[in-house]
């Protein structure tokens with residue numbers, strides 16, 4: 001049974017330019033017609049779409065293919081969408097949109113408590129789902145999955161953003177609040193280069209204080225690198241510009 005309304009929107013015939021680095025969306029849904037419709041429409045929006053027809057393979061694919069976003073039906077064979085969500089949240093902050101039915105408000109509430117980011121109620125239009133997908137990808141920074149994570153582990157480096165803890169090869173590193181903020185900004189930039197001015201502005205404020213200039217940033221980077229020991233190389237200098245975090 002397909003509950004979708006307004007399945008295929010008319011589309012202008014002009015070709016869209018290929019978007020560099022397509023966002024990967026995993027669709028976990030057992031209704032084949034609905035999968036086909038959603039896939040068709042998302043692919044036209046230049047997303048790359050993977051699908052799974054039950055909760056277990058949804059979880060496996062989330063782990064294996066690291067999608068940028070998951071659309072997860074609640075009513076699924078083998079493992080329910082809510083159980084699947086619970087398992088996903090034990091290991092990942094990937095944005096999740098639940099597909100629910102009208103009468104199941106308790107499921108929706110539980111879903112949000114379990115860490116779903118949004119939901120749509122069947123029957124929905126594909127346009128509505130697409131708008132939610134776009135909004136959520138924007139909110140999660142659009143740059144990638146790591147932006148919304150509370151903790152990251154990269155090489156010998158573990159950073160817990162909530163607890164303000166950093167470990168290098170399992171040993172706690174004692175960072176000052178400014179050094180921690182510097183590390184956080186660089187990690188969250190996800191490979192983007194941040195200029196000295198940007199870092200100055202974001203860590204020290206407007207940067208008009210006479211005592212503080214871009215050399216302060218360099219000094220903090222030097223101290224931070226020293227504390228990161230073998231992982232110091234991850235903070236790369238971009239000559240005459242700023243710094244970049246290398247994963």
Ligand code: CA
Nearest residue numbers: 030073075076
């Ligand atoms: Ca279903």
